[in-house]
Amino acid sequence: MKLRSLFLAMIVLLCSAKAPLASEGWKVKHKNAIVLAMFGTTVEPALQGLLNIRTKMMEKYPETPVKIAFTSNIIRKKWQGRAEDPAYSKAHPEIPEDVLHVKTVLATIADLQNIGYDTIVIQPTHIAMGEEFLDLGTYVESLMHLGTVKKEKYKPFHKVVLGRPALGTYGLKHPYAEDITAAAEALAADAELAAKERAALVYMGHGNAHFPSGGAYLELADRMRELYPEVTTLIGNVEGFPSLEDVIDKLKMRGVKKVMLKPCMVVAGDHAMNDMAGTDPEEPSWQMILEKEGFEVVPVKRGLGELDAFAEIFVRHASDATADAEIVMK
Known part of the structure; x- marks a missing residue:
């Protein structure tokens, strides 16, 4: 009986020695998401231009969450007020919930990070490179600098990247003249x-x-x-x-x-x-x-977003951003 107990104890000891601690065996599983950074609009029919871009992006990446965010404070507040008005919601059942409750780009990214998404592609729907696009660039830089005193894998974000506006940006990677030609063809x-x-x-x-x-x-x-x-x-x-x-x-x-x-x-x-x-x-x-x-x-x-060919420009630019950052998006 004692010999049997000793044998069982040895088996338990060996198994314990081989089994890693739960924290040591934890592996990061990167999760991807897309945030469409839009100036926004309060005109209901005009939403079609924005929603068409979202639809095209969802068709391209059916397994990836595609969220919208409005950069205009005034426009967001207008939608927040409408969301609190039962009469408005009843009169406009066609308005999607994510428009009624639209958030800032950073708040939208925070919501995604909170549920495990650590790889974010921010795709602006701006026409040309201006102050709003440059602001988004500072967001990306700041988010990628967020660190941790623990291991690298515990950082809030794995990768955050920014796509180009319709008419492109300056640089050697994607010549802006080619983007302008593509936009002209889309029109x-x-x-x-x-x-x-x-x-x-x-x-x-x-x-x-x-x-x-x-x-x-x-x-x-x-x-x-x-x-x-x-x-x-x-x-x-x-x-x-x-x-x-x-x-x-x-x-x-x-x-x-x-x-x-x-x-x-x-x-x-x-x-x-x-x-x-x-x-x-x-x-x-x-x-x-x-x-x-x-x-x-x-x-x-x-709006130009209502033209399928023009909406596809933003999808291609998001695709370029994922490829440049070696992100696999599905």
Whole structure:
């Protein structure tokens, strides 16, 4: 009996010696997620431009969570107020829950990290590289500097990467001129519609008074004129260069009489409804100013995100970011 007990004790001892402690045997399983960083919109129909991009991203990566985040504080607060209003939710059942309860980029990433996602691809839906894109770059840098006094595997994030805006960024990895050409090709439907109208195609971009994004818009317009020579394409910005006045001067030089006016923005939101095609005489819209200058104007209130070909640009840029960082996304 004693011999049997001794034999069992030896077996237990050997098994214990071979079995690692639970903490020592713990292995990190990296989990991937995508955050679409959008300026946002409060105009319900304009959401289609944003949701179309999300749909395309989900189709590309069906096994990966795709979350949306709005960078505009004003727009988020507007949606938060609507979310607390039962009457609004009842009147607008088409609004997705993640729009009603939309959060900041950092809050969205924090929610993902809290449930185990440590590899994040932030894909902006901006047109050009400006202050918001640069802000996102600081987020990525800061998150990747978060460390731990323990082992490397306990860091909050494994990888956080940032995709390019539609018109690209500066650098050697992905030439911005190629991104601009791809964007021009994605806008073929707009050029075709303008050709049917026998009108010049004039885009209203957002622009920026503090960053030289105007050159990218000018290059995009030039590329479109090369690809679609039957249509005069020009782009002006709400802020910065080129302005509407610059566009009007070029239209007159070319002898244009009719203009198809469209937002060079992902959504046809407040800028499209008011600045582009508004009717307030106290704050004349682009359409009103152009008509006063003698042009016939055909407004098209549809954001670029509603064009499947343009929405796919952001999917490709997210794919490039994952490939550059050697992230396997499914």
